[in-house]
Each structure stands twice: as structure tokens, then as C-alpha cells.
Amino acid sequence: MVAPVGADIEHVVDIGRYPFSEPQSGHWHDVVEKVRAELATDGCSVVPGFVRPDLHETLRAEGAAIAPLAHYEMETVNVYNIDVDADLPADHPARIPMRRENAFTARDLIPRDTIIHRLYRDRSFRTFLAACFGLPEIHELGDPLAGLVLNVVAPGLGHPWHFDTNEFAVSLLTQAPEHGGVFEYCPDIRSASAENFADVRAVLEGRDDQRIRRLTLRPGDLQLFRGRYSLHRVTTVRGETQRHTAIFSYSERPGVVGNSVRTRQLFGRVLPEHRATAVRVDQLLD
Template identity: 65%
Template structure:
């Protein structure tokens, strides 16, 4: 990948001193904070190409401002009155699905690059990673228009890899609460306190720049992108991998994000296996 700053991030040289230093630092940050940012992962000379490709893709996004809760679930009248799932937010961000992203684009080539996938797996302390089999959600461009935000939520995957391709004029700050819940405990009280603003002490903020690669453990970390202001969208490529091959998105979530589902989603839903029993 000529677009990656291989002097700082020697993807093709695993086991070298430079590779080990980056991987060790990233692992430590993920253990301590659940998030690690690799600044200028993409060379500055490629930033304009990255931005232009994202800007050309953005009109292909599926836009649907909808009311949602932090768990992206239906608001059940049986929920207790103080349950965080009763707090309604508007989700105004949009996604360009993988099947509308050209295979020759920077983000598509990076997503499939074996040395990049091996590097990401090492940073997450995993023996290997696999591309999602999902033809829509494996690789997406997240678009947040001015006046919109990506409200508080949890990820379906335990880990997320993203690359900022266009920075807004104002706002668009990534905020997160590492390990606010676990596979065994939803910790509803703490989640509600953050959503209502009663307690922002768990919240960390991360301002990203073009070309920055972010590795994040989002299954147990509440997180959002704050409202974007000015005249420029915020664009982020999101790379989805799994520890096992053949993973597909759910029918419900896929329809929410892209406005459509494919026969492969319905087929996969019958054999889906959950990694935990959390609400979402």
C-alpha cells in the first residue's frame, strides 16, 4: 500500500523492531483505554485522494433520520421508566455500503490488504482476522452532514477499525466511555447517567485528523460522534472484521443502516450465533 506511511507503520515487515514498537504501544493503549489512534497512518500526500474519493461516494449513502435508542432496539413499553433504553435520540448519520465503494479506492484496497489485516489482528492480540462476508457492511463510509450527529450507541462487533477521510469545519468529536459495560453486566445506571448528562466523568474525547487510523473496542464502550457544524461533512471509513469467517449483519440492523437487505442476510440469520446476551 503506497498510501500508508510505511516508515512509521511497516505493515509488510512483521516482527521488525519498528513493527513491534507500534503493535506494543497500540496493544497497551487498547488495554488501558479501549482506544488507540495511529496518527497520519495515511501519508499526507494521499490525503486529497482520500478526501476526494470519500466526497464522490457520499451521495451514494443511505439517509434516513430516525428515532432510536442507545441499543438500536424497539422501545418496549414494558421497560422500567428509568431504563436507558427509553431515552430517544435522532440518528442522522448515513452509510455508503461496500457494494457501492469502488474496489480501486484507497479504503477498499486497504481493507483487503493482507499485511494490513495481519497488522490489525496483532494490535488486537488476535491470531487472525477475516473480512466480513457481508456484502454491505464489511466496509462502509460513514457520513455525518452538518447539523447531524451519530448518537450514543454500542457496536455489534467487539472491535472497530476506522479511518477519517474528511474532517468537518467544527464539531464531529469522537466521544467514548471505555468499558462502561461488560459481557455479563449492562450497567444501566452508568449508561443512563451519561445519556442524560448527569455524569460525564466516564467520557473521553478524541479529535481525529485526516489519515488517522483508529482502533477501538466498541462492544462494551458507549460512544458517539458529536454534532457536525459548518459547511463540510465528516467522512469516516469503517473496516469490519471478525475472528471467524462468514459473519453477516442481522436483517434488522442491515435494513436500518442501508434501507435494504439481501437474500444472504436472511439465510445467515437462521444460523446466527451470539457472542453474548446483551440487550443489543
Template identity: 60%
Template sequence: MLLNTDRYPLTRPDSVEWRATVCHVRTALRDDGCCVLADFIAPALIDTLRAEGAALAPEAYYRTETVNAYNLPLDSPLPSGHPGRITMERGNAFVPRDRIPPDAVIARLYALPEFRRFVADCFGLPAVFPLADPLAGLVLNVVRPGQEHPWHFDTNEYTVSLLTQQPEAGGVFEYCPAIRSSAEENLDGVRAVLTGGGKSMIRRLTLRPGDLQLFQGRYALHRVSPVLGGAARHTAILAYTERPGVIGSVARTRQLFGRVLPAHLAGAGTSVRPDALLD
């Protein structure tokens, strides 16, 4: 059994238990922009989950670079005082989808039809589709000791992730729910957080292996704080979209994975943005 069905009876769509869990998630997303379902993976698989992630981590593409919260080019013509002018060092790395074996726990979860239906129900969507991108659909995010995943926004409105290895210290997920909307960037609020203020807007989560996180990352500024100690932080990111066939851009794919595939080149210039936000 892949899921902790004692806590989350997701093998029975439309059951009272299924609807109760979906209601809980929707309420948390509405009020906080984030929901964590603790111990989502079956307890007997937690050691396997951790071991598989540790075995995959050396496959990550490492590229320390200077970035801003919007992933804009650093020479973008932004006005003085714009938060996009504030730079940070990004040291996290990604294991691409084509390095993750199909029998791994995270790959089985990603492909599970009941799980896709559950994700769609939680986000109030008729259906979700696995990202068609051969590298970015399912990835393992690796943050090594001394590194961090700095403040940023997600490209997708909805984010699904699963912690597979907890660091010894640090590596806390920090976020500012609904700091912006599809119609308003709230540059002042973003700048306050990036410059060390805005502490009242920041919430923090310490996750454990097997915890599932559903998150509205397009509108929440968020980061993983510096990882401390001897163990890296590993998180599987499961990317779904509202329509089939979505492929990442050539530039972004090369930045994250150091390479592109024919599918990215074929889809160049055809991406559709859900809004007019900066990133």
C-alpha cells in the first residue's frame, strides 16, 4: 500500500472520509494558502522513501547562481527600489524526471490516478494532468548543508510536494500567503520581506518525511531557509497542470537542469501564461 490509508482513505473517491479530507484541505488553502497532510505516505515506506531520495540526490544538476525573487534577468530595466533588483544566491539543485525510476515511491505516487483526482478535488478543479515536460514533471529538490532555496514565486498556481529527507537543522519552509494576487504585485510588501522586514507576514513550517504539502505558490512568496548540519533536505515536487501537454520553456529548463530535450525546442514560444505577473 502506497498511502497511509488509515489516516487518508483515498482509495474510495466520493466517500464521506474522502470528502472530509478534501474539505479540510480546501479550508486550509482558503485561509492560509497552504495545507500539510502529515504522514501521508504509508509508514512502512518511509525508510524506502528516504533511501530512494538519497540514492537519487547525486543525479541533481548543481548550479549556484545569483537570482531575484521573480527569476527575471539581472539586467532587466526595473525602476529604483523595485524588489526585483534585490539579489540572492540560489544553491538548491534538481534531479530531473528522466533520472527517477518509475518504481520509486514518488514516481508511483505521481502516476496514481486516485492521487491526481484527489489533488484536483483539493484545488477545486475538474481534473489535473501530469506535466508533459520530460524533465520537470516530477523532480527531487536537493538543498545541501550550507545552501538554501531563496525567496521566490512559483510559475504554477498550485504546488504539490512531499518531503523525503529532513535536515538535521534549518531547512525550514517559510512563506507569505497571498502576498500578491493575479491582479496586484504588492511590490512594497515583497520588498519588505526581502529586506528583512515584514516579519508578521512570514509563516514557518517544519516538515517530516512523508508529509504532503499542497500550496498556492504562485501568489505566496516562499523559501527554504539555509540547511544546517550534515544532512541535505530532499523534497519531491509533483507538477500538475489544468490542461494536458504543458512543456517548460527552453531558458528555464536549461537554468534548472543544464540541458534541454527535443520536446522543449519543439514547444518554444508556445507557452500560455495564466496572468500578467512578473515571473
């Protein structure tokens, strides 16, 4: 029988390395300061081996069980996931078409007793993450589908360049492919007040490779990332094994919900929450 959420969460995390539930300890502060420094310089930080090694197979098996529930809808998109036929200037980066090939298993299809769902809802985990991002607190997304997802990338496919809806994201690799599936990103290529279209277009057209940073993750690695303002993608997966990543989405504000157009793109459906006036974090293109 699986214990209730939070009851044995310390048995999931390698607390010998990461005492995330002991915010008064010196070791906790050391870990937090290291993550903060990496976020400040790189826009991304990896906490390797966050989940205990003896639970990696459980983590993988749970992800593999829900991966077939992912919504697949390969389509032509752009970096902002807005209408590809929108009336935009000829040199606008949204005019560069890409194929969205990955799939998402939505939060309402992920069992509450899985490791990733228990982590997502755990208060100590959120306190740790908030400290790492230098925030007083963070909130679960109000979005019943996008708050927690499993990102599924099959062999021969990738996840194209995009920005996240929320200010920052936390992810946990649950299954690695044999080859490929590299996480690439351009830290802080835009800001809450500036889209910087020219810089985004240069990356999309392959004219600014130096801005791109690359990261190969391993199962159990926790990744903290400022995905709202950092362009990012997953390169083509090679081999026979899918790439599975749990994505934990939080926000500084409570109640943040994705817009209905993008929600339908990602999950093939919308709920009443998406039809209401959603709380937004800024006025950027999505």
C-alpha cells in the first residue's frame, strides 16, 4: 500500500545529499546557494541524483505506465504556439514553422500515489524550490492539466523550440533514451518586458549557435529552469527507448492557467478553468 502524499517523501529523495526538508540546516543552505548561483549564471541548475538510486526503476516504471496516455497531435507550430496564420511582419520569428512531435500526459491522468505526483504536492519540496528560485513561496498551477505533466518524446522525434507558460519549471527525468534527447536552451533570451524577436529568430534560423547551451540529464536528476524567458527544446531522440520527463510547473501567483488555444494543442481538450479569464504572469506571446 502506498503511503499518503508527504508521509514518506523523505524516503523518495536522497536526503543524505539533499536534506530538502530541513531548511534550518547548513547543508540545506549550501545546496540552495549552489542552485541559486547556477540559475543566476546559467539560467538552469541540475541537482543530480535527487531521487534515491534504488527508486529509479520505480520512477521509470511509473512513467512508462502513464506514457501511453499522452496526447499525440503532431502539427505545424511556431515558437510561441500562436496561430501560424496570424497577421505578423514577414521577419517575425513566429513565421518560422516547426513540427511539434512530443506528447504530454496531463496531470489529471497521473495517479496521485506516483512519485512525481507526491513530489509535486509536497510542501517541503515547494519550500525548497522557492528558496532555490529566491522566492518567498511558490504555488501549484491552477491549471488542472498543465501543472504536472509527463513529457513523452518517442524515438525519431523531438520537442521543438518554445517558451513555457509559467515563469519557471522544474523537471525530473524518469527515462533516458539510448542516444539524443539533449536539452538545449538559451538563457534569458527575452524578459517580461521585451520579446527580443531578432535574437529569437537568429537562434531559430541557426545563426546564433553560441547562445545555445546543452545538457544531458540522467534518471533521477532534478532540473530547475527559468523556462518563461529562456528558449529551449529537446533534440531528436535516437535508439529504441522513449525519453520521459516529469515537468512540475509552479508560479509566484496562485491560480495561473494556460490559455484555451494552447491547452487544446497540448492535451487535445480544455476544461472549464481554461474557458474562464485566466491569471497571466505577463503580456508576452505565449
